[in-house]
Amino acid sequence: MLIEYQSQRVSLWYFRLALVLFILQVIMGLWLSINYAFTLPQDLVNVFPFSTAREIHTNVLVAWMLLGFMGGTYYILPPECGRDLYSPKIAYAQLVIFVAAAVTAVIGFLFGWTRGKPLLEIPFPLNGLIVVAALLFIANVAMTIIQSKQKSALQWMLLGGVTFLAVMYLFGMPFYKNLNTDYYYWWWVIHLWVEGAWEVVTASIVAYIIMRVTGVDRKVVEKWLYVETGLFLFTGIVGTGHHYYWIGAPDYWIWWGGIFSALEPLPIVLMVVDTWMHVRERRNPIVNPLTWYYIIGLAIYHLVGAGLWGFMHTLPPINYYTHGSQITVSHGHLAFFGAYALLNLTIFYFAMPRLKGINKYQDRLGKWGFWITTIGMFVLGLVFGIAGILQTYLERFLDIGYSTAHLTMMFWFRVAFGVGLVFLAGVVITVYHLFTIKPSSIPAPEPVVTPASNI
């Protein structure tokens, strides 16, 4: 048996649904790039406009990310707490509610049922369902931790992260009369998620996985965890100000937002360093190289997409020109993919073979998937970046008008479409590989320290 507790099995359905949504999300992305690359007939635009496709692309993205986080939490919690989940039934009920809300939302979008608020378009009644699902999830996690005899910093960090995540969502729900107040709190959801709560969840899950596969001492891992999350929140909370430069907020945001957000890459650098150190000081042999590709790929890509690409446009004098352009899109893709898509895939590659009782898996196909998606997305990010530099230079710097600036984009989005097709192939390969994962015929090396010795 590779999983220690039966209730860890609930996570499998979270992972499967997440992977299906991943494919749907990417197909919508391709459709968006077609909208840019070609002139579409007016009749088509009338029934299925860019706006509808965009809300599907982004909401499905958020949905599969959250499914991965929740599934991942359910997977690691029992061994971390030394007991089964408080209630697997709640876990399944919550999954059904969440997915029902997400699917209804996507169908509703097609018929124009939307709140029309970017990234948070889900209408109010469905948001109610999502809140119910979130409450069930947090209650289940909290009860499992409270009732367990083993206490660890990691448990509390994880609980804190998901609670923070859920609470922030509430700020996006009311109707705000004033547009600037609306966007002020919009960023409490978007920014404090990706540069706050989600980072805490990521750091905790990665800490757990690294501890498990390397056999590195728990004390060391948890120390890093505290320092990293502390720095993430220190820089990330006030760093929210890098979105308040041009919304009609007081002047000091230019300084506070600029300086704190410029420090945001620091904890990400620490994550790369500690991953690297733990790999070098591992006490157990590497069983599945592909899982390692993902762990290290995640650390590096996180630094590039979020740290480097984020830093490039976070200072006010630069952001004045790049704000709300294809440069933002470039960063959005590299950061979301590098930090959170790869985190989810790391979780899946860690957990899914074990859930099927496989210790060492065949990874030939999965390696293709890894290289095609990671390189594909990087090239896609560069293409968006070039389109963005052209756009900002022509439209905002030279000031030669919107049409001319955007006409150049047709070419770059044809390239993006081509690259996107390759990326989609990589995603399909990865998903297929995970769904059909098989044991390897090569014997696995014996572990030196058992996971239990870490607790």
Next chain:
Amino acid sequence: MTGKTARLIFWVGTLTSAAIFLWQTYDFHMQTPRLTHTDKLTEQVVAGKKVWHKYNCNDCHTILGFGGYYAPDMTKAFYRLGENNIASIVQHPDVMYKNSFRKMPQLGVSETETRQLVSFLRWVGDIENRHWPPQDEKFVQAYRLRESQPEKLDKVHLVLQACGGCHTFENQGRNVGGDLTTIANRIPYDRQTLINYMINPQSVRPGVAMPPQDVSPQTAAIIADFILSLKSTKEVNK
């Protein structure tokens, strides 16, 4: 580093940042009335914001730089386009963008909703957001000048502000209704007819697609002189 130091870093880091942030949030609410002119945030503006959400405009157009990047930013759209152009675009995107490489969907926005949207965009345009976006600042300046002293304004700016939503001049503006130089050489109208045409196109050429322009007779006169001067230059050149 000991575990205790690590925990201390976590708590001190998190709590200081949260405390600063909450204080700033308080101050933000104190200053928002001044920075966004909440005294002008009428029911009509709020209704316009609801229309903006209802048709999901924000997933193609950015506003304050947020949202979809598919279509132009709407923060200063009121200054860039003016009320009439916004109304024509919203109600007849198929006509306005007939020759455009990107299309806007026909959303079925009603007459009332259009007025509400315009009020919303006019209010948004006044938010003190440090002159972002950079490319629209010239339209804001031109609008302000046109309002105060039309005579002194650089004529090209004035003309483009008023007509640039649908006409081009030397590659500036949006080509929906044709280039102004071409038009100048085609039209047979005298000065007064041209002025009437701008203010009420149907009175001169019934059935024409151009909407009435919200310009004062003085401004219309300046624009008419400008357009007629394009004609003579051409003839002299020949």
